Amino acid sequence: MGYQSITSGGEEPLIWAMYRLGQLSLPLFGFWFGPVSTGSDTGELILGGYDTTKYTGCFTYATVAVKGFWEFVADSIGVTVGSTTTTIASAINAILDTGTTAAILGPAIYVNAINSILGATWNSTFGWYTVNCQTKPLSAFPNITIIISGVPFTLTPLMYIQIAGGPSNYICYSVISTISQNDANSNPIWILGDFFLRRFYSVFDMQNNRIGLALSTSYSTIQTPPSTLFQSTTTLFPPSSTTTNTVTTTVALPAQCFNYTTINDTTRLTTAGANGVCDSTVFSSTSTNVPTFVRFVSPGGTR
Template identity: 55%
Template sequence: MHSSSNSIPLQRVKRNCTLTGTSEQISFKCHRSCDGTSTVEPKDCNNKVLTQTKLGVSKLFGTDRLLDEAHGSYWIGLITIGTPAQSFYVDFDTGSSDLWVPGATCGISCGGTHTFSSSASSTYTLWNKNFTIYYGDGSHATGKWANDTITVGGSISGISVSHQPFAVATSAYGMSSRVSDGLIGMAYRNIAQGGEYPVIWSMYLAGQLTQPIFGFWFNPVTTGSSGGELILGGYDNTKFTGNFTYAPVSSQDSGTTLIAVPSNYANQINTQLGGTYDYISGLYTLNCQTQLLSSFPNLTFTISGRQFVLTPLMYMIITGSGSSNDPYICYSVIQPTYGIVDLQNRTIWIIGDYFMRRFYNVFDMQNNRIGLATSTSYSQLQTVPSTLFTPKSSTTKLDHMWMIYSCLSLTVLVISNPFLACSSYS
């Protein structure tokens, strides 16, 4: 354990929005947009609509409970607000910097089960300032700014900071089916809607953390509720092997399950993997019914000169097809970003948690860098159906390794300047 850090155990909880399509399961977050309140691009999700044009921005980081989005649940964490403490389970998001929770008047549009009572907190101070935040998947929240005491990890063992700016939401869109009670941003101050210090920076400035660092480990095993571990102020050296490889970052976003790249790159990569585009789901599928597993290549990311390898089962999502003839469908985690750009209007590559969960991740905000090391759970894979990858064909189409190189300015979760993301195979 890194010195002067706080360790918080994490666990999984199932979400409350049943998914009917693989597209919803692995990419576009039914719990974000499956509220039926307006017409967006139609997708089946409990007979409600689902947007496909933008990938979500918040999900992965948590304290106390970490929930797995890709397997029918997702990551949230415990915080408390006020005096006496009021508990909330929120998303921990590295793509935004603001903390908000539902107010008593928000109703079902805010989702979750807990609302903040300002009158019940003796340390609460209301601002005369409105709050509005939009996320990349089209969801948003509005409300009022305030100050209060915030504790991350629970009131007994967590870390507290007083007079912390946060927002009390009075309305929201795209949040109604969520289990979480709002969101806590873990990114930089320069993207905070109110221009105030995010919670982790406030803790550092108050002397609660010796450095503005947080590390996390994802448990890929979906049985049970244990989802991993979040460390505030350091990292857990029992959860990785070898040394960290650091890459400079300017911003980071924990917002997608997939590895999302510009459409032309997604087509090139999936073509080399033998994949085809499914216009119904809007996703690339891989031919796992007639092709041997051994014929699929490894997928390698080269970051700051070090190779990080995903084996075929690490970049495939296997799900039931509903057909007796071909009972399984394999989806590629390499999917198009549908024109998403960064704040400088540059096309981006988003490296989602199918990559992240295989490695231990450290965000060093003071030095503007992210560190990656091989997770102790790297080799743990999803369950493979016994009928999958049987040799129905003697043809091996792929014996290449596809290499994706990030060459210069790199954000591990969001890579701008796609011409710097060189790709080749041999």
């Protein structure tokens, strides 16, 4: 689903070929991942459009920096514990990748710094960092924020800690790990994977060469941790009154705004600028009487 430069034989990108052949109104696609299995939809891919029921606010856009994977430059990544924020790295080259399970992959020097703040240790048996979730309170773990085009995208602890095992042998993983890879311009690469994308609806726009992120409707839906873990922190996560086996975090959500209208075969998006005022961009299509989008939904069940 990336650009032509990374295809094995120089093939035309699928999304662009479908658009050129009149099968899609727009050469873009949208992804939504459900963070908790509820027995219903757990994911959705739309070719040629996006699902307005799966996000709130508006899209924040970043221009594609290298036309290969969906790579862009994020302002910074930082961690916050209490009122103290530490910037880990600035002007990072990041890729949105639906094929990467982790929340964040990055250069070892920076990822090791993040995991050090988490108190995580490398587990060579499992190939992931692990954290102390038996006795360490959840409030001691930081929020992790990536700033993109001036807008914060924040992961709270239970969004980047994966709990495995059973009552006698729970293991908690930090799904933040290392990668040693450079892009075509020799820039070290960061990857934002599924654990990140579960919280933010993503749009990949090949016409305007940009990625877009908006707050997922499932942002605050988090699986309840076992009562024996993260001692003395259960009061921070009251059960949701509307969703089974989930809790709602109290973190401030990214400030965004969105307006959407459709005029014939033209979709207008208004996106939040750095000053909080929306700037307008018009998507236009030369095709007429073509499908707006193609929708794929993954079946319910465990992801």
